[in-house]
Amino acid sequence: MSNLRRDLVLLLGGVNFMMLQFVTLRSFPTVMLELIIFLVILTYFMGCSAGYFLSKHVGPSGLRVFATLQWFTQLTIPFSIRWIAGTLACAYWNRTALVAVLFLGTFWTCSFYSILLPILISDHSVDGHSGFVRLYRLEMLGAILGLILVSIATLMDSRFLMVMYQGILFAIFCLIIWKIPAALISGAAWLGYAFAYPQLSQASIAYLYMNSSGLDIRRVLLEKDSQYQRIEVLEDDHSRYLFLDGFAHYAPHQDQFNYFIAGLPAALFRSPDVCVVGSGSLGAVRESLSGSNSVTSVEMDAAVAAAGRKWLAKPLSLDEERKWTLVIDDAKHFFANTNRRFDVVSLDIAGPFQRQVAMLYTTESLKILSSRLKSGGIVSAGLFGDFEIGSHTSLSIAQALEDVFNDVFIVVVADKVHPSIKSFAIAGNSTRITKSDIRDRLRQSGWPKAHIYDRLDIANLGRGRHAGISIKHLTLPLWFSYDRLLDGRFFFDIRRKL
Amino acid sequence: MNRKLYVMCGGALFAILQFSYYLQMEWLMSSTWITYSTVVVAWLIGAIVGLGYALENGWFGAIMLAVNILAFYSMRLGLYLRPFDNRLLPIYAIMIAISGAYVGLFMRANFKTMVGARELLLHENNGFILGLLISFLGFFLKGDIFSIAAPGACALLLLGFGIMMRR
Numbered sequence: 001m002s003n004l005r006r007d008l009v010l011l012l013g014g015v016n017f018m019m020l021q022f023v024t025l026r027s028f029p030t031v032m033l034e035l036i037i038f039l040v041i042l043t044y045f046m047g048c049s050a051g052y053f054l055s056k057h058v059g060p061s062g063l064r065v066f067a068t069l070q071w072f073t074q075l076t077i078p079f080s081i082r083w084i085a086g087t088l089a090c091a092y093w094n095r096t097a098l099v100a101v102l103f104l105g106t107f108w109t110c111s112f113y114s115i116l117l118p119i120l121i122s123d124h125s126v127d128g129h130s131g132f133v134r135l136y137r138l139e140m141l142g143a144i145l146g147l148i149l150v151s152i153a154t155l156m157d158s159r160f161l162m163v164m165y166q167g168i169l170f171a172i173f174c175l176i177i178w179k180i181p182a183a184l185i186s187g188a189a190w191l192g193y194a195f196a197y198p199q200l201s202q203a204s205i206a207y208l209y210m211n212s213s214g215l216d217i218r219r220v221l222l223e224k225d226s227q228y229q230r231i232e233v234l235e236d237d238h239s240r241y242l243f244l245d246g247f248a249h250y251a252p253h254q255d256q257f258n259y260f261i262a263g264l265p266a267a268l269f270r271s272p273d274v275c276v277v278g279s280g281s282l283g284a285v286r287e288s289l290s291g292s293n294s295v296t297s298v299e300m301d302a303a304v305a306a307a308g309r310k311w312l313a314k315p316l317s318l319d320e321e322r323k324w325t326l327v328i329d330d331a332k333h334f335f336a337n338t339n340r341r342f343d344v345v346s347l348d349i350a351g352p353f354q355r356q357v358a359m360l361y362t363t364e365s366l367k368i369l370s371s372r373l374k375s376g377g378i379v380s381a382g383l384f385g386d387f388e389i390g391s392h393t394s395l396s397i398a399q400a401l402e403d404v405f406n407d408v409f410i411v412v413v414a415d416k417v418h419p420s421i422k423s424f425a426i427a428g429n430s431t432r433i434t435k436s437d438i439r440d441r442l443r444q445s446g447w448p449k450a451h452i453y454d455r456l457d458i459a460n461l462g463r464g465r466h467a468g469i470s471i472k473h474l475t476l477p478l479w480f481s482y483d484r485l486l487d488g489r490f491f492f493d494i495r496r497k498l
Numbered sequence: 499m500n501r502k503l504y505v506m507c508g509g510a511l512f513a514i515l516q517f518s519y520y521l522q523m524e525w526l527m528s529s530t531w532i533t534y535s536t537v538v539v540a541w542l543i544g545a546i547v548g549l550g551y552a553l554e555n556g557w558f559g560a561i562m563l564a565v566n567i568l569a570f571y572s573m574r575l576g577l578y579l580r581p582f583d584n585r586l587l588p589i590y591a592i593m594i595a596i597s598g599a600y601v602g603l604f605m606r607a608n609f610k611t612m613v614g615a616r617e618l619l620l621h622e623n624n625g626f627i628l629g630l631l632i633s634f635l636g637f638f639l640k641g642d643i644f645s646i647a648a649p650g651a652c653a654l655l656l657l658g659f660g661i662m663m664r665r
Binding site (some may be wrong): 041042049117118132135136140151221228332336359470472477 | 524525527528529530531535538541542543545547549550581582605606607609610614615616619620623624627630631634637638639641642643
C-alpha cells in the first residue's frame, strides 16, 4: 500500500472511529438507561481490543476480506439493529436482543477501526519508531476531525450523520480494496443508502416501537440525533409521542403531569415569575402562563425545544409569546449565573434515571436553585413513584428536598386515566403556603381526593431517614437501570397491550 | 509480563483521568456539548503534541506524571473556587491538554520497549477498559469523592510500578 493511501486510511479511520462512538450511542435501539450507556461504551472499547488482538492474525489479504465483511454489515446500520431488537423483543428475548445489538452495533463495528493502525504500522515500508508516531498522530488528528463533523451533523437530521459516516466508510473500503469494480459497487450502494435512508429508517423505527412497545406508529415526524440525545417524535392513530433517548416525555394525558408540576404551583401565587426547567411539549409552560407575570424555560437541548414547538405544542397567543422566554443552557449553570429571582421553579424533567439529569436533583444543585428563589418562592418536582407506599425514587427526591428546604409538601393523586398513583412535591423556605391552600386549589381544579402531606405528616409516616440524592450519593441511576436490566425492561418506556 | 502490566496500569490511569476530568467539568461547569468537546479535543491535541517528545522512563517520566496529575488537581481547585465560570474554560483546556500530553509521552516511550504497536495498543486499551469499569462503579457507589481521589491514587500506583520495574 502506498504511503498516501495508508495515511488516508488512518486519517479517515480516525474520523469514523470518533463518529462511531456517537453513532453507536444514538442509534442504540433501547431506552438509554445509565447502565446501558455504560455497556455501549464498554463494548466499544472491547471491540477496540478485539481489533488490536485480531491484527496479529490478519495479513494484507485478510484485511481485504475483513474490510468487505465490515462494509457489508455496517451498511445495514442502524436499520438492522432495530429489526433485530424488534424481532427478538417481540418474542420476549430481550436479553438476547441486547447482546445481539451490542455485538453488531458496537463490538463488531468498532473492531474494524482498531485493526487498521497496528496492521498498517507493521507494513515493512514503515520505519518502526517514527512511523508509529506519525501514523498514530494521523489517527488522532482524524478523531478531532470526526468530532468536528459530529458537531456539524448534530445541527442537521439523522440522515446527514449516517450518510456522512457511510461515505467515509466507503472511502476507507475503496482505499483498502483498491479495485475499480469494488469501488463502483460500494459507491452505488452508498448512493442507494443515502436515497433510501428516510424510508428504511422510518420503517425500522415503526417496527421497533410496534414490537417492543405495542405502539402502532403511523408516522415518524422527527428523528434527530442531537448533541445530547436521540429525539423521536412519533404519531399513531390517537396521539403524538416524544421520546428522548427512548424515555417517553410526551404521551397522551400528559396534561395531568403538567398541571401538578407547573399549573398548581403557579396558581398558588398572584402573577408569579416562573421558571420551567426542561421544555418537551411546552405543556408545563402553557399551564403556568395564564396567571403569570413571566415564564422562563431553561432547556439544554435547543433541538428538543424546536421539536416541541413544531410538533407537540399548541401555538402560543401573542400575549403568551410576550411573557415567555427560552434560555438554552444547562440548568445548574443557568441558576448559578443568573441574577434573576423566581417565585416558582418547576422541574419539568425526567426522573433521576440518567447521571446528567440526576445531578439536577442533588441537594447541591437544589441549594443553588433555592438561592434563586424570591422570598417565599417554591420549587416543584415530580417524584416518579408512589410516595405513600415508599417507592425508592420518590423517597430519595423527597429527602433531597427536605435536606434543602424548610417547607415540603407532597401531593399524592390517583391518575385519572391509568390505574396508577402519582406523587409530586412542592418545597420552599419560609413559604406562606399551607396545606389548606394547596387543598383548596386542588378542589377548584377537580382533584378533591388528592392526599397532601406536610413535613410533620411525612415524619409521622415513620419511614425514618432515607438517603437523599447528592453528588456524594448518586446511586439511583445505577440501581434503577440495574433493576430494569434484570427485568428485561429496556426496549420500551411505555407499553400498550401487544 | 511486568511491562504489559505497567502499560495496562497506564491505560487504566488514562481512563480514570479522562472520566474524572469530564465528570468534574460536567458537575461544576456545565453538561453542555462545549464541555464534552473541550475535554476530548484538548486531550487529543495534548496527546498529538506529547507523541513528539521522547520520554525515557526514569525521573523525567516521574516528573511528567506528577505534572499530569498536578494539572488535574489544579483544574479541580479552579472549579471549586470558581464553579460555573465559563471564562476559565480555556485554562481548563490547557490543563487537560497537559494530561493528554502525558499519554503521548507514555505511548512513545513504551513503544520502544514493547514487541510492537499491537502489543502496546492492546494492553493499553485493556487497561483503559479496566479503568472505565473502575471509574463507573467508583463514581456511582462512592460519588464525587472517587473522581477526586482516584486519579492521584492510580498515578501513585503507576509510579510505584515504574520504580519496581527499574530495580
